[in-house]
Amino acid sequence: MKAPEEIHSISHSQLSVARHFGGCKYMGASYHYDASRDVLVRMDVWLARIKEESAAGKAARDAERAKWEALQAKLF
Secondary structure (H helix, E strand, C coil): CCCCCEEECHHHCHHHHHHHHCEEEECCEEEEEECCCCEEEEHHHHHHHHHHHHHHHHHHHHHHHHHHHHHHHHHC
16 A cells, blocks of 8 residues: 555644654655645655746746846846
8 A cells, every 4th residue: 555645634633743843654654744734745745846846936037037137138
């Protein structure tokens, strides 16, 4: 049986101790505690999400920079 990607409502379960340590190990998989959603997220899934968000953030930053450089070129 494969470990689930997310475990919800941690603060009301037996895994609530994970809130104090930032995560836990369950069914042989490491989990990260996301306090904003009260969820344990499997570590590999959490790292993949961070990587996706980072790539999206960099793309948005580069687009904004290109826009400002184009406006600045028109001024001079």
